Amino acid sequence: MVSLTFYGGVSEIGGNKILLEDKDARIFLDFGQSFSLLDEYFIPEAYLSPRDRFGLRDYFALDLMPKLKGLYNRKALEPTDMAFSEPEFDGVFISHAHFDHVAHLEYLHPEIPIHLGECTKLILDSWQATSKKKDKLYSAESPVEPFRSGKKFEIGGVTLHPIHVDHSVPGAYGYIIETSCGAVAYTGDIRMHGPSADMTKEFIEKAKSFDPVALIIEGTRVLPEEKRADYSEEKVYSESLKAAKETKGLLMAMRYPKDLDRFRTFYEIAGKTNRELIISPKTAHLLQTLQCDEKLRLPDPLRDKRIKIYDRQLLREDPWMEPFLKDAVTSDYVRENQKGIILELDIYYLAELVDLRPENGACIHSMSEAFEEDPMSGELDRVLSNWTNRFHMPRHQFHASGHAPRSEIFRMIGEIGAKRVFPVHTLHPEMFKGAEKVEKGKAFLV
Numbered sequence: 117m118v119s120l121t122f123y124g125g126v127s128e129i130g131g132n133k134i135l136l137e138d139k140d141a142r143i144f145l146d147f148g149q150s151f152s153l154l155d156e157y158f159i160p161e162a163y164l165s166p167r168d169r170f171g172l173r174d175y176f177a178l179d180l181m182p183k184l185k186g187l188y189n190r191k192a193l194e195p196t197d198m199a200f201s202e203p204e205f206d207g208v209f210i211s212h213a214h215f216d217h218v219a220h221l222e223y224l225h226p227e228i229p230i231h232l233g234e235c236t237k238l239i240l241d242s243w244q245a246t247s248k249k250k251d252k253l254y255s256a257e258s259p260v261e262p263f264r265s266g267k268k269f270e271i272g273g274v275t276l277h278p279i280h281v282d283h284s285v286p287g288a289y290g291y292i293i294e295t296s297c298g299a300v301a302y303t304g305d306i307r308m309h310g311p312s313a314d315m316t317k318e319f320i321e322k323a324k325s326f327d328p329v330a331l332i333i334e335g336t337r338v339l340p341e342e343k344r345a346d347y348s349e350e351k352v353y354s355e356s357l358k359a360a361k362e363t364k365g366l367l368m369a370m371r372y373p374k375d376l377d378r379f380r381t382f383y384e385i386a387g388k389t390n391r392e393l394i395i396s397p398k399t400a401h402l403l404q405t406l407q408c409d410e411k412l413r414l415p416d417p418l419r420d421k422r423i424k425i426y427d428r429q430l431l432r433e434d435p436w437m438e439p440f441l442k443d444a445v446t447s448d449y450v451r452e453n454q455k456g457i458i459l460e461l462d463i464y465y466l467a468e469l470v471d472l473r474p475e476n477g478a479c480i481h482s483m484s485e486a487f488e489e490d491p492m493s494g495e496l497d498r499v500l501s502n503w504t505n506r507f508h509m510p511r512h513q514f515h516a517s518g519h520a521p522r523s524e525i526f527r528m529i530g531e532i533g534a535k536r537v538f539p540v541h542t543l544h545p546e547m548f549k550g551a552e553k554v555e556k557g558k559a560f561l562v
Contacts, residue, residue, distance in 0.1 A: 117138075117296075117297065117561045117562070118136070118137070118138040118295045118296060118297045118300070118561065118562040119135075119136070119137045119138075119559040119560065119561055119562075120134060120135070120136055120300070120330070120332070120538065120559065120560045120562065121134070121135040121137070121557065121558065121559040121560075122134055122135075122538075122540065122554050122555070122556055122557070122558070122560075123135060123182045123556065123557055124146075124148065124149075124150055124153075124556070125146075125148075125150065125540035125541050126540065126545075126554050126555065126556040127542070127543060127545055127554075127556075128150040128151070128152050128153075128541075128543065129150060129151050129152065129216070129336055129541060129542070129543060130148055130149070130150040130151050130214075130215075130216025130217065130541060131148050131149055131150025131151075131152075131153055131216055131541075132145065132146035132148055132211070132216070132217055132304075132540055132541060133146060133147055133148065133182075133220070134146065134302070134332060134540070135205075136274075136293060136295070136300065137559075138272075138273070138274050138295040138296055138297075139272050139273035139274060139295075139296055140206075140272035140273055141206050141271050141272030141273060141274040142204065142205045142206050142272075143205070143206055143207050143208075143209060143271060143274065143276070143293075144205065144207070144208040144209070145208075145209055145211070145291065145302050145332070146208075146209070146210060146211055146217045146218075146304070147208050147210070147217070147218065147219075147220045147221050147224065148214070148215065148216040148217035148218055148219050148220060149215065149216060149219035149220055150216060151216060153180060154166065154180070156178075157178050157180075166180075169195075170195040170196075171191060171192040171193060171194060171195045171196060171223075172188060172192045172193065172195075172196050172198075172223060173195045173196045176196055176197075176198065181220070181223070182557065183198055184204075184205075185198075185201055185204055186201050186202060186203050186204025186205060186225065187203075187204070187205055187224070187225060187228070188200075188223050188224065188225055189223060189224060189225050189226055189255065192222075192223040202227075203225045203227045203228045205225070205228050206228075206229070206271050206272055207228060207229040207230070207231055207269075207271060208221070208224065208228060208229070208230050208231065209231045209232075209276060209278070209291055210230065210231065210232035210233075210236060211288060211289050211290065211291070211302070211304025211305065212233075212236055212283055212285050212287060212288035212289065212304055212305060213232075213235075213236045213239040213240055213243075213285050213287065213374060214285055214305070214374065217304070217305075218240065218253065219253075221253050221254045222252065222253055222254065224254060224255075224258065226255040226257040226258050227257075227258075227259070228258070228259075229258075229259040229260075229261055230254055230258055230259070230260045230261070231261050231262075231263060231269065231276075231278075232260070232261075232262060232263070232287075233262065233263060233264065233278070233280075233287040233288070233289050234262040234263065234264055234287065234409070235286045235287025235406070235409055235412070236262075236287040236288075236289075237260060237262045238287075238405050238406055238408070238409065239285065239286070239287065239374060239402065239405075239406070240253055240254075241405060242401050242402045242405040242406075243402075245401065245405075245436050246397075246398050246401050246402075246434075246436055248434075263278055265278060265279055265280040265289070265315075273296070274293060274294065274295055275293070275294040276291055276292070276293050276294075277291065277292040277293075277294075277322070278290075278291055279291070279292060279318065279319040279322050279323075280312075280315040280318070280319070281303065281304060281305075281306045281315055281316045281319045282306070282307055282308070282310040282311070282312040282313055282314075282315050282316045283304070283305045283306060283307060283310070283518050283519075284305075284307075284310070284372065284374075284375045284377065284378075284516075284517070284518025285374040285375065285376070285518070286376055286377075286406075286409075286412055288304060288305065288306075289304060290302055290303045290304045290306065290319045290323075291304075292322060292323055292326055292328070294326070295329075295562065297329055297562045298326075298327070298328065298329035298330075298535075298562070299323075299326035299327065299328040299329065299330075300328060300329065300330045300331075300332065300562060301323040301326070301328045301330070301331045301332070301532060301534060302331075302332040302333075303319070303331075303332065303333045303334055303528070304334065305334050305336070305518060305519060305541065306319070306333075306334060306519070306520055306528070307517065307518060307519055307520045307524070308520055308524045308528075309346070309347075309348045309349075309516065309517075309520070309521075309524070310348070310349055310377060310516065310518075311349050311377055320528055320531050320532060323532045323534075324531060324532050324533060327533070328532065328533075328534040328535070329534065329535050329536065329562050330534055330535065330536045330537075330538060330562050331529065331532055331534035331536070331537050331538070332538045332540055333525065333528065333529060333537060333538070333539060333540070334519065334520075334525070334539075334540060334541035334542065335522075335525055335539045335540070335541060335542030335544065335545065335547075335548065336517075336519035336541055336542060337517065337519045337520065337521045337522055337525070338522045338525055338526075338539070338542050338544050338547050338548065339522065339543075339544060339547075340544065340547070342521060342522065344484065344515070344517065345513070345515070346517075346521055347514060347515060347516045347517075348516055349377050349378075349381060349516045351514075351516065352378070352381055352482060352514045352515065352516050353381045353384065353385070355512070355514045356369075356381060356382070356385055356480050356482070356512070356514050357385050357388060357389070359478060359480055359512045359514075360385050360388075360389045360391070360458065360480075361389060362478075363476070363477065363478040364455065364476040365454050365455055365474055365475045365476035365477040365478075366450070366454035366455075366457055366459060366472065366474040366475075366477035367391070367457070367458045367459070367477065367478055367479075367480065368458075368459050368461050368474070368477060368478070368479040368480070368509065369382050369458050369459065369460050369461070369479075369480045369482060370460070370461060370462060370463070370479065370480065370481050370482060370483055370500075371460070371482045371483060372483055373398065373399065373402070373462070374402075375482075375518070376406075376412065376414065377516075378482055378516075379399070379403075379414075379460075380413075380414075381482075382458055382460065382482075383415065383422065383423075385458065386422055386458050387422060389458075390456065391456050391457055391458050392422060392423070392424050392453075392456060392457050392458070393422055393423050393424070393457075393458050393460065394423075394424050394425070394426050394445065394450060394457055394458065394459045394460065395417065395423060395424075395425060395426065395460045396425070396426055396460065396462070396465070397425055397426075397427075397437045397440040397441065397444070399417070399460065400417035400418070400423075400425050400440045401436060401440065403415065403416070403417045404416065404417060404418065404440075417440070418439070418440070424443075424444070424445050424449075425440050425441065425443070425444040425445070426444060426445060426446075426450070426459070426465075427441050427444035427445065427446050428465070428468065429446060429447075447468060447471035447472050448471075450472055451471065451472050451473055454472070454474060454475070454477065459472075463496055463499075463500065466499075466500070466503045469503060469506075469507055473507075474507050474509060477507065477508075477509045478509050478510045478511070478512065479500075479504050479509045479510070479511045479512065480512045480514055481500070481511055481512065481513050481514075481515070482514055482515050483515055484515060484517065522547070529548075536551075536552050536562070537550070537551040537552060538551065538552050538554050538560070539551050539554065540554065
């Protein structure tokens with residue numbers, strides 16, 4: 117029999133951590149932390165967090181992580197009552213580079229292989245190089261095995277096929293796993309309205325061809341009421357271009373750091389409106405890291421004349437920043453040339469507006485809207501509004517979600533036609549008619 121045990125992603129957004137066991141194989145699908153994992157006991161924004169110096173001690177004591185023998189590294193276990201042991205799992209297969217799918221790799225046993233797309237590895241390499249976090253996402257000794265679509269893996273009598281899908285970060289994959297009871301399909305995070313919808317269509321067709329006995333599918337936007345505008349990337353482009361043409365001063369643009377479809381949108385708008393695109397050193401590092409992937413068609417931040425890098429003039433610059441700050445511009449340059457600039461600014465840079473002193477400017481907020489069920493998201497939204505109001509900057513909300521809406525998710529379920537459906541990465545599993553009831557930490561037999 118094949119068992120699926122859900123240690124995360126159950127009635128929550130993110131945190132997928134799904135164990136598949138069959139024959140001699142014990143394989144995890146993703147290894148992330150949900151957005152709500154710590155909410156019952158911790159408030160990181162108020163500096164109440166699990167104590168990093170004690171590894172997994174707080175997580176185990178509060179039942180926030182599964183106590184599984186042979187899964188974790190020595191450093192994570194030393195402060196706990198669980199002994200370090202030889203690995204008892206055959207691998208972790210990552211769907212994409214977002215925090216809620218990879219964050220707990222730092223605790224993984226260093227001999228357990230980590231399988232992930234080539235692009236995902238490059239993105240995580242850049243994140244590790246530019247992060248202030250002392251502990252690396254995964255050990256330097258960990259066997260990391262990058263792949264591209266078309267590769268397959270034979271592990272303990274089980275065959276895994278990574279199939280690319282479209283999401284709001286490049287290098288996203290779903291998986292089809294051939295088991296002794298039939299195929300199990302896992303979508304990861306997925307959408308049909310992005311620029312690479314053909315990849316998602318290919319995944320659906322492949323999954324359908326295997327006549328799967330089970331489908332594990334995300335449902336982030338399976339909600340009783342859809343609160344966000346259902347934009348495509350083309351719609352974001354056209355609306356943002358219109359706003360850019362109407363803005364006489366500084367145009368401030370905000371996006372998720374790994375959303376490179378949105379970066380291309382702002383880059384193209386900068387060209388269309390004869391503006392320079394000013395980016396952070398961190399974005400520049402990511403773009404430079406991804407230059408080796410020609411399929412992404414990303415500009416070189418050190419060579420492209422349309423791009424300049426912003427120097428916040430910190431008291432102490434990290435060594436990785438050095439090559440990106442040689443010809444960087446400061447607030448003086450942006451203030452004096454604001455009519456010809458799109459400035460990519462994230463929430464942590466808002467205090468720069470004091471020095472930029474924007475006139476006749478505007479803000480394109482190209483991220484998810486604030487939702488009532490996420491108090492911190494609402495608080496950040498309130499603070500952003502205070503800043504934009506203070507500097508008389510009209511605010512535009514243009515965002516294409518990385519997740520399929522309810523209608524698309526249900527259409528995928530119908531097309532794939534799996535015998536059993538397991539909804540994850542959703543706050544409303546009850547809305548999946550006829551789906552299996554998924555409970556955290558309970559094994560389901562296929």
